[in-house]
Amino acid sequence: MTLKSIRYESGKLEILDQLSLPAHSQYIEVKGVEDGWQAIHRMHVRGAPAIAIVGCLSLAVEIRSEVFTDKKTLRQEVEGKLNYLVSARPTAVNMKLAADELISLVNGLDKDETVSAEQMKAKFLGAIETMLEKDIADNHAIGDAGAKAILSHCSGDSMVRILTHCNTGSLATAGYGTALGVIRSLHSFGRLEHVYCTETRPYNQGARLTAYELVHDKIPATLVCDSMVSALMRARNITAVVVGADRVATNGDTANKIGTYQIAVVAKHHGVLFYVAAPFTSIDFSIPSGEHIVIEERPEREMSHVADHRIAAPGLFAGLSPVLSPHILRLACGVSNLKTLSLVWVWQVSVVSHLMCYMLSSHTAKYAIHCVCITNVGIWSLPSSSKSTFHMKYKHSVLFCVMELGMVHSNSNSTWLGVCVFIGINCWNPAFDVTPASLITGIITERGVFSPGELVKHQQNS
Secondary structure (H helix, E strand, O other): OOOOOEEEEOOEEEEEOOOOOOOOOOEEEEOOHHHHHHHHHOOOOOOHHHHHHHHHHHHHHHHHOOOOOOHHHHHHHHHHHHHHHHOOOOOOHHHHHHHHHHHHHHHHHHHOOOOOHHHHHHHHHHHHHHHHHHHHHHHHHHHHHHHHHHHOOOOOOOOEEEEEOOOOOOOOOOOOOOHHHHHHHHHHOOOEEEEEEEOOOOOOHHHHHHHHHHHHOOOOEEEEOHHHHHHHHHHHOOOEEEEOOOEEEOOOOEEEEOOHHHHHHHHHHHOOEEEEEOOHHHEEOOOOOHHHOOOOEOOOHHHHEEOOEEOOOOOEEEEEOOOOOHHHHHHHHOOOOHHHOEEEEEOOHHHHHHHHHHHHHHHOOOEEEEEEEEEOOEEEEOOOEEHHHHHHHHOOOHHHHHHHHHHHHHOOOOOEEEEEEEEEEOOOOEOEEEEOHHHOOEEEEOOEEEOHHHHHHHHHHO
16 A cells, blocks of 8 residues: 555545654644644654645645635735745745745635636645646656666666665655655566665654655665765666655755755766656756755754654753752753753852853853753743854843743743753754766656756747
């Protein structure tokens, strides 16, 4: 049975919660635009095609239950909420292109005097609901085109070995997948010997999601660490690398999951084919090159923690009230070994303020700072900051902010126990990198396989 990451019927939208995989396969309901934005931003759903579909369907769910008496109100609501959905993960171009297309549709319908508000709503919903079927059909076309392109480089009936990165399958699309769709097609042709998938740090989409899909489909596969790619290409005779794309520039430069660029460099060194598989909607002809692609930076916690357990270097605590137990501190900051930490407890707020100023001025250039308010009913964290931004903006108010947060919760039957500030290793966590077109053998789309330089010509002729 084929995996379905998106279930939509009669205005009800459910998505497979990818943060729970592979331990639990559970669907969560998306009841409207805010649910859709949160699901995309928190990566309950990911993959550029799936992001666009879930985002647009979340608006369809919300719009379906509303009654519009005039077209202007409908147009304004659609435009505002689509632009909001784009902001959830801005690097993935599919959501932006889908939003632009749908906004253009409602603008045209708004100007058409023969179309009523209800007819406009029906046409808008119809346009969104066809996206699911089209994406699946496009992915099958991508899979077959990519498989044939790879096999054209092979002699006779020889088998192929493929390396892929991140997750580009049914979980990242409406179904079948892009790069993983190519792998599925090779498998269905009887020409796939083996697949190697990277774990894809820091969020482990390869280990959690791609491996899950490969096992589900009984495709012969092996999981490797990101750092093993060079050794793998030297030892295992890889035929081709196939990856997905979140955005492709006009010249073929490709933004994809962080780590793609280094795989492309290694593939070039070893003479291994390097293909990008993506729907044509992932190509952004409004930007000339990858230098214009905005790279999303994810929260540092995704690097420093795994399943709420801190794995990065611990640092220094300072705080109010020695009533806090080591157990609570471990809960607050995910540190399992307090022997490696320095603890400083003081009683007066003024003393802590001076201590914080000293710590910030001493460490902000090197470390990330986390503020935690601890009460008897829970732990609340303020957003973490790093470097001089924290020092300049929050040096004199950080403690007040945390204490104020504690008092707010104390008004709701909780007891304020203390405040601690945790200083640990700073993290840089870009979600994507850009692979130069010069390292890419071909870009596989539902329209065919193109060298990076052929994209513009095809667009101009179509």
